[in-house]
Amino acid sequence: MSEGDMAVIKPExxxxxxxxxxxxxxxxxxxQEVAMFCPMICQENIQKGMGSSKNHAISLxxxxxxxxxxxxxxxxxxxxxxxxxxxxxxxxxxxxxxxDTKKLCELTSAADSLQLKxxxxxxxxxxxxxxxxxxPEEIREIFHLPDDLTEEEKLEPLKNSTDDPRIRLLNRxxxxxxxxxxxxxxxxxxxxxxxxxxxxxxxxLLSFINGEIGDSKGIKTSKNKKKxxxxxxxxxxxxxxxxxxxxxxxxxLKFACPSDEVNKFRASPSLTLKLQDLNDDxxxxxxxxxxxxxxxxxxxxxxxKIDREVEDFARRLNSDWPQRIQEILALDMLEDIQGGNxxxxxxxxxxxNGWNNFDQMLTGF
Amino acid sequence: xxxxLDRDLISNLPQSIIESILTRLPIRDAIRTSCLSxxxxxxxxxLTHLAFDEKCVTLSNDRTLVERSLIDFITxxxxxxxxxxxxxxxxxxxxxxxxxxxxxxxxLSRNDIKELVLELGEGEWFRVPSCLFYCKKLTRLELxxxxxxxxxxxxxxxxxxxLNLHQVLVAPDAIESLISSCPLLESLALSYFxxxxxxxxxxxxxxxxxxxxxxxxxxxxxxxxxAISVAMYMTDDIAEHFEQSSNCNFIKFLGGIPRLERxxxxxxxxxxxxxxxxxxxxxxxxxxxxxxxLYQVSFEDMKxxxxxxxxxxxxxxxQELQISGSSNTLAAIEASDLDFxxxxxxxxxxxxxxxxxxxTDMSGVPxxxxxxxxxxxxxxxxxxxxxxxxxxxxxxxxxxxIELVSFKRASxxxxxxxxxx
Numbered sequence: 001m002s003e004g005d006m007a008v009i010k011p012e013x014x015x016x017x018x019x020x021x022x023x024x025x026x027x028x029x030x031x032q033e034v035a036m037f038c039p040m041i042c043q044e045n046i047q048k049g050m051g052s053s054k055n056h057a058i059s060l061x062x063x064x065x066x067x068x069x070x071x072x073x074x075x076x077x078x079x080x081x082x083x084x085x086x087x088x089x090x091x092x093x094x095x096x097x098x099x100d101t102k103k104l105c106e107l108t109s110a111a112d113s114l115q116l117k118x119x120x121x122x123x124x125x126x127x128x129x130x131x132x133x134x135x136p137e138e139i140r141e142i143f144h145l146p147d148d149l150t151e152e153e154k155l156e157p158l159k160n161s162t163d164d165p166r167i168r169l170l171n172r173x174x175x176x177x178x179x180x181x182x183x184x185x186x187x188x189x190x191x192x193x194x195x196x197x198x199x200x201x202x203x204x205l206l207s208f209i210n211g212e213i214g215d216s217k218g219i220k221t222s223k224n225k226k227k228x229x230x231x232x233x234x235x236x237x238x239x240x241x242x243x244x245x246x247x248x249x250x251x252x253l254k255f256a257c258p259s260d261e262v263n264k265f266r267a268s269p270s271l272t273l274k275l276q277d278l279n280d281d282x283x284x285x286x287x288x289x290x291x292x293x294x295x296x297x298x299x300x301x302x303x304x305k306i307d308r309e310v311e312d313f314a315r316r317l318n319s320d321w322p323q324r325i326q327e328i329l330a331l332d333m334l335e336d337i338q339g340g341n342x343x344x345x346x347x348x349x350x351x352x353n354g355w356n357n358f359d360q361m362l363t364g365f
Numbered sequence: 366x367x368x369x370l371d372r373d374l375i376s377n378l379p380q381s382i383i384e385s386i387l388t389r390l391p392i393r394d395a396i397r398t399s400c401l402s403x404x405x406x407x408x409x410x411x412l413t414h415l416a417f418d419e420k421c422v423t424l425s426n427d428r429t430l431v432e433r434s435l436i437d438f439i440t441x442x443x444x445x446x447x448x449x450x451x452x453x454x455x456x457x458x459x460x461x462x463x464x465x466x467x468x469x470x471x472x473l474s475r476n477d478i479k480e481l482v483l484e485l486g487e488g489e490w491f492r493v494p495s496c497l498f499y500c501k502k503l504t505r506l507e508l509x510x511x512x513x514x515x516x517x518x519x520x521x522x523x524x525x526x527x528l529n530l531h532q533v534l535v536a537p538d539a540i541e542s543l544i545s546s547c548p549l550l551e552s553l554a555l556s557y558f559x560x561x562x563x564x565x566x567x568x569x570x571x572x573x574x575x576x577x578x579x580x581x582x583x584x585x586x587x588x589x590x591x592a593i594s595v596a597m598y599m600t601d602d603i604a605e606h607f608e609q610s611s612n613c614n615f616i617k618f619l620g621g622i623p624r625l626e627r628x629x630x631x632x633x634x635x636x637x638x639x640x641x642x643x644x645x646x647x648x649x650x651x652x653x654x655x656x657x658x659l660y661q662v663s664f665e666d667m668k669x670x671x672x673x674x675x676x677x678x679x680x681x682x683x684q685e686l687q688i689s690g691s692s693n694t695l696a697a698i699e700a701s702d703l704d705f706x707x708x709x710x711x712x713x714x715x716x717x718x719x720x721x722x723x724x725t726d727m728s729g730v731p732x733x734x735x736x737x738x739x740x741x742x743x744x745x746x747x748x749x750x751x752x753x754x755x756x757x758x759x760x761x762x763x764x765x766x767i768e769l770v771s772f773k774r775a776s777x778x779x780x781x782x783x784x785x786x
């Protein structure tokens with residue numbers, strides 16, 4: 001169907017216009033050949049006869065607001081002219097596509113609803129160029145994406161897994177705990193305290209776990225081992241193991257330690273061991289493993305030592321369990337114990353202060 | 366969180382746009398988007414177009430490590446993938462034959478694969494598993510450095526439109542029956558085949574590209590062929606075979622393709638066509654042939670010149686002609702048969718549409734100059750005749766120019782460009 005057929009018969013001097021109405025109610029007229037470049041408008045005009053007058057303006061889809069419409073019209077106005085060389089088109093497109101990301105996304109959406117495929121391709125390419133090569137944090141920032149995946153989920157499933165079971169263990173413990181606590185948070189509607197990031201190495205953390213627990217403050221900045229520090233106040237710090245690995249570069253083991261106030265029962269992410277079979281000494285069986293993928297930076301001798309320490313820790317938990325549980329109950333630190341007393345196969349107390357219970361257990365107050 | 370949802374710019378775009386964006390990313394970046402947020406966790410898994418290469422993994426000097434991590438990467442990606450895979454591309458020199466590739470092809474054969482490109486490394490060639498032959502929906506197949514062995518019960522790829530085999534080991538009759546059993550085949554490219562004698566029967570074939578040592582090519586049934594590009598290498602026993610052949614190769618090759626629009630011939634192509642060439646009336650006119658490019662034409666061999674003449678005199682709508690010579694100047698200062706041009710050369714022809722002629726690698730041998738003279742005389746609408754002398758000819762250039770200047774031109778618009786580099 002030629003343009004001549006479609007146009008209302010008018011004197012040659014006057015151009016024919018199509019009337020368009022955007023979702024926000026404003027009506028405007030656009031030259032016919034420009035508007036017809038959009039398949040959706042073309043269809044409305046031909047099949048339903050809409051758009052020929054102000055009263056019968058074509059209603060554009062919701063995603064096309066006035067600003068977007070004007071951008072799209074600019075695009076159509078350039079591209080509908082026949083005989084443009086490839087070079088000209090490319091130059092125009094490059095210039096045209098320079099806009100902030102928010103507009104770019106809206107434009108993609110609007111062009112898609114008008115079925116304007118060339119523009120959708122152009123904007124998709126631009127968005128792909130924005131995403132390419134960026135870290136997830138950067139991408140989240142650009143597109144305002146919520147950071148709502150758990151650490152476990154964030155661990156990219158396609159990286160090469162490390163062979164260090166200890167690191168994987170910590171990954172999983174952390175991930176599981178965090179997830180449980182987040183659910184609790186939602187239920188309780190409690191505030192989340194800020195995570196602090198801790199750059200201590202793995203051996204520091206493990207010594208911390210093993211017996212040098214009692215660190216009360218300032219874990220965040222210090223890289224030194226905190227030996228035998230007693231908790232003077234009720235401020236307890238819990239440590240998190242956050243796998244922050246997305247990239248090819250070797251990851252650092254980062255520990256986030258939110259502070260936590262015991263008496264207020266504030267929910268904070270904390271690490272507890274999910275001891276499924278406390279009777280079993282083997283570390284592997286004690287916890288469920290997901291795949292961690294942090295590069296190992298610890299030398300073998302130290303590894304040995306740490307392995308032993310972790311094993312000790314497990315055994316200690318095993319043996320002290322009944323006594324600890326009494327103490328814990330007594331202190332009313334727990335919200336609930338899943339599975340009841342003496343059932344070693346259940347999860348240990350998963351309260352917000354779960355980690356602190358371990359502190360207490362191990363230091364034996 | 367409500368505020369954040371409103372601010373989220375991109376996650377709520379229609380899935381088709383998300384896929385359009387993700388397809389334009391390298392596969393590794395696309396898969397990484399699963400870490401962005403809960404909504405993005407599985408957006409990449411429904412991509413229908415997957416392209417893998419060694420950029421997916423960290424490169425290092427240890428080849429086996431890279432190989433292993435690439436295999437892991439692809440296996441896990443496929444395992445996490447949901448839905449059909451229409452296009453799968455693997456191009457890497459780090460992988461050769463390994464059992465994982467068999468698994469991937471099996472996976473693809475169960476997931477409606479339509480386009481498969483497999484470009485592997487130089488080591489042991491990968492033997493394509495039989496499950497490939499059960500990919501019923503295959504429309505495009507491209508294999509580099511593989512072994513192909515169709516099972517006896519194989520009836521052909523009924524949807525295949527494009528076949529590209531490059532350095533593929535396959536039995537000659539298997540190749541022929543593969544081609545003829547793909548009724549919709551439109552584009553065929555075969556490279557680096559050894560001593561292949563080929564009968565091509567492909568009623569829908571439009572584009573043909575051959576490169577290798579072909580003993581014999583017969584385009585038996587290719588009426589719709591539109592563009593051909595052939596590079597023929599010669600070996601001693603192919604040359605022998607040529608000596609003994611009694612067929613007219615010209616007819617065998619170019620006899621059944623009336624719709625031809627573009628012809629490109631490299632290396633020994635013209636020589637191949639010259640074998641058994643008779644100068645009888647050609648039963649076919651190439652009414653659509655617009656562009657001819659012939660390389661390594663030896664103007665010392667009268668037979669090759671005859672092939673070129675036969676071709677261009679039967680192409681009334683020829684617009685562009687490019688000929689690259691390969692003469693040995695030392696041999697031909699005095700050429701025989703020079704009187705051919707006066708006496709036997711077709712004189713009643715005119716190249717009514719010929720606009721552009723490029724003669725490259727010209728050594729200035731007599732037959733080349735006569736040919737150029739001939740073209741200039743017979744091309745009334747010629748616009749450009751550009752001549753590039755062969756790099757080794759330094760002294761003869763002036764003589765070439767002197768001769769050129771004296772040639773009569775049928776076209777008042779004709780420009781002669783002598784290109785020195």
